[in-house]
Amino acid sequence: MSEATVGQFLRDTAERFPERPAVVSREQRIRWTWREFAQEVDVLAAGLLALGIEKGDRVGIWSPNRVEWLLTQFATARIGALLVNINPAYRLAELEYALNKVGCKAIIAAERFKTSMFWRCFRSWRRNWPHRRQANCTRRACLSCAT
Numbered sequence: 158m159s160e161a162t163v164g165q166f167l168r169d170t171a172e173r174f175p176e177r178p179a180v181v182s183r184e185q186r187i188r189w190t191w192r193e194f195a196q197e198v199d200v201l202a203a204g205l206l207a208l209g210i211e212k213g214d215r216v217g218i219w220s221p222n223r224v225e226w227l228l229t230q231f232a233t234a235r236i237g238a239l240l241v242n243i244n245p246a247y248r249l250a251e252l253e254y255a256l257n258k259v260g261c262k263a264i265i266a267a268e269r270f271k272t273s274m275f276w277r278c279f280r281s282w283r284r285n286w287p288h289r290r291q292a293n294c295t296r297r298a299c300l301s302c303a304t
Contacts, residue, residue, distance in 0.1 A: 163234035171195035182224045192229075201232035212237030216240050217256060217264040219243040269302055 161169065170179075175192040182188075189197065210216060216238050218229045233240045241259050245251065256264065 163231060166186065167191075167195055167231055167235070169197060180224060180227060185224055187224050187250060197228055198235060199233040200227050202235040205238065205263065206236055208263055214257055214262040215239045215241050215260070217241045217243050217261040217266075219245060219247070219252065219264055219266040221245045225265065237253065262301050 159166070171191040171194070173191075176190050178188065179191040179194040180187060181187040205216065210233075216229065216233050218226055218240060220229075230240055241255075241261055243255050243264070247255065272288050
């Protein structure tokens with residue numbers, strides 16, 4: 158059993174095995190070494206911090222199994238935020254209920270899943286909340302739901 162945090166585990170593994178494969182996504186055509194993966198996590202973590210996400214804040218992930226999901230898991234752990242998994246099969250009403258129930262400060266979503274167009278759906282829901290703002294977290298889109 159280890160006392161290390163997830164962030165420490167990632168940092169230690171990237172230092173010990175920098176050139177070994179860490180992430181392989183055939184569907185997305187991504188192959189990252191531990192060093193590359195740790196760098197991507199750091200970039201996303203910095204983007205979340207720039208949005209004002211702090212330790213203890215909840216960040217939703219509305220996505221099927223993709224590299225972005227893995228990055229979000231490690232980036233939120235790195236900064237001490239709580240990852241909230243949102244079922245990718247949810248429709249708008251279910252998403253709204255889940256976000257309101259858990260109090261997500263931000264959501265990271267895939268562009269689409271099967272026939273669901275996540276961003277289009279989220280943007281239409283978000284229009285009712287004019288105090289919300291969109292921000293660019295690294296190369297991936299991220300929505301801040303902070304009030």
